[in-house]
Amino acid sequence: MQTHVLKFDDATIAEAAGLILAGQCVAVPTETVYGLAADATNGEAVARIYEAKGRPSFNPLIVHVPDLAAAREIGEFGEEAEALATRYWPGPLTLVVPLREAAQIASIATAGLPTIGLRVPAHPAMQALLRAAGRPLAAPSANASGAISPTRAKHVLKSLGGRVPLIIDGGPTERGIESTIVAATGGPLRLLRAGPIQVDALASEGGKIEAPGQLASHYAPSKPLRLNASSAEPDEFWIGFGDLAGDATLSADGDLTEAAARLFDVLHQADDAAQSRIAVAPVPETGLGAAINDRLRRAAAPRS
Ligand code: AMP
Ligand code: MG
Numbered sequence: 001m002q003t004h005v006l007k008f009d010d011a012t013i014a015e016a017a018g019l020i021l022a023g024q025c026v027a028v029p030t031e032t033v034y035g036l037a038a039d040a041t042n043g044e045a046v047a048r049i050y051e052a053k054g055r056p057s058f059n060p061l062i063v064h065v066p067d068l069a070a071a072r073e074i075g076e077f078g079e080e081a082e083a084l085a086t087r088y089w090p091g092p093l094t095l096v097v098p099l100r101e102a103a104q105i106a107s108i109a110t111a112g113l114p115t116i117g118l119r120v121p122a123h124p125a126m127q128a129l130l131r132a133a134g135r136p137l138a139a140p141s142a143n144a145s146g147a148i149s150p151t152r153a154k155h156v157l158k159s160l161g162g163r164v165p166l167i168i169d170g171g172p173t174e175r176g177i178e179s180t181i182v183a184a185t186g187g188p189l190r191l192l193r194a195g196p197i198q199v200d201a202l203a204s205e206g207g208k209i210e211a212p213g214q215l216a217s218h219y220a221p222s223k224p225l226r227l228n229a230s231s232a233e234p235d236e237f238w239i240g241f242g243d244l245a246g247d248a249t250l251s252a253d254g255d256l257t258e259a260a261a262r263l264f265d266v267l268h269q270a271d272d273a274a275q276s277r278i279a280v281a282p283v284p285e286t287g288l289g290a291a292i293n294d295r296l297r298r299a300a301a302p303r304s
Contacts, residue, residue, distance in 0.1 A: 017134075056291055068086070091197070112268065152172050
């Protein structure tokens with residue numbers, strides 16, 4: 001894949017929005033670091049973020065929206081979340097709130113969780129892309145897995161060149177560190193990640209904040225799960241892949257991008273099924289298969 005680096009202007013945003021609507025990822029500056037953005041309503045597009053970054057595991061991604069009104073359509077904002085959003089958005093604050101059932105967010109973007117991390121970024125390039133694409137954008141930092149977060153277009157090019165079609169060059173980012181993350185999911189507010197906005201400032205707006213907070217960061221089914229199952233027992237819901245059709249399939253074509261996009265939906269389906277256990281057909285360890293298998297192995301591990 002050829003990677004174009006284009007200066008932030010109207011023509012670049014129009015091209016970037018076209019790529020986003022076609023299910024591709026685009027690197028875009030925000031006020032924190034450069035993000036690798038994809039349509040959060042398109043599971044395969046979000047899977048391509050993981051493919052490009054070579055990330056070995058799925059974790060919930062921050063979903064970016066143009067304003068608080070758009071955020072309210074996706075997440076449920078209580079009084080405290082409203083107060084923080086009103087005070088700090090647009091800006092480097094991510095709020096984790098309950099996900100609305102009707103929101104059209106792909107389950108891979110939240111890693112199957114019933115909560116969602118939302119942010120309204122201030123950077124004009126990200127704002128312009130959000131408005132031009134008209135979709136919420138999932139965007140982790142635009143670097144290969146394990147590398148440091150990029151604060152310039154050339155950092156992104158060095159890390160992801162050949163793996164993404166477009167990098168929007170908006171110059172160096174202002175903050176250079178990732179957003180502060182606060183969970184407002186009921187009970188006291190919890191600081192999940194320190195960042196540019198300080199807890200003291202947050203506390204004076206939103207009230208009490210517990211720091212650092214813990215929040216389940218991965219969905220796992222409640223039933224025992226067996227891996228590499230080439231057949232299933234009568235009491236097992238069988239998740240298929242490729243030629244092994246199962247009761248539901250990750251991808252009948254053996255397509256790993258589709259399998260990643262469907263993973264959490266199928267796990268939820270298996271959890272809701274009548275069978276008391278889950279079996280999963282073998283998934284190859286190549287490319288996105290590594291992240292899929294990582295998630296499946298964690299789901300199969302005995303709970304502590
Ligand atoms: P990033 O890689 O910068 O997109 O940051 C993603 C981080 O945001 C995750 O590792 C979580 O710590 C946090 N996060 C995002 N969404 C959620 C969520 N729904 N529940 C809990 N934590 C979340
Ligand atoms: Mg990162």
